[in-house]
Amino acid sequence: MKTTILVAEDNESLFIRYQEIIAKDESFELVGYAKDGQTALEKYKELKPDIFILDLGLPKMTRFRGIK
Numbered sequence: 525m526k527t528t529i530l531v532a533e534d535n536e537s538l539f540i541r542y543q544e545i546i547a548k549d550e551s552f553e554l555v556g557y558a559k560d561g562q563t564a565l566e567k568y569k570e571l572k573p574d575i576f577i578l579d580l581g582l583p584k585m586t587r588f589r590g591i592k
Contacts, residue, residue: 526553530573532564533557534582542577560584 529552533539539557546552556571558564561584568576 526551527575528553528555528571528573529575529577530554530556530558530564530567530571531577532559532561532567532582533577533579534559535579538579558582 529546531539531542531554533542543554546554552575555573556567558567559582561582563584564578564582
């Protein structure tokens with residue numbers, strides 16, 4: 525079973541780097557990507573990833589206060 529990863533990053537070059545790193549290890553699977561806080565929260569709730577890589581400087585970040 526693969527470890528699932530969701531990446532929330534608005535810098536495209538950083539996201540591409542995350543993709544490259546994740547792809548090198550077959551035990552990881554990138555299941556989602558978001559460019560803003562609102563989308564990241566929606567995808568987190570939907571996908572329930574094992575790992576959530578989160579850029580704390582994302583646009584629309586105030587919604588993360590209620591994450592559970």
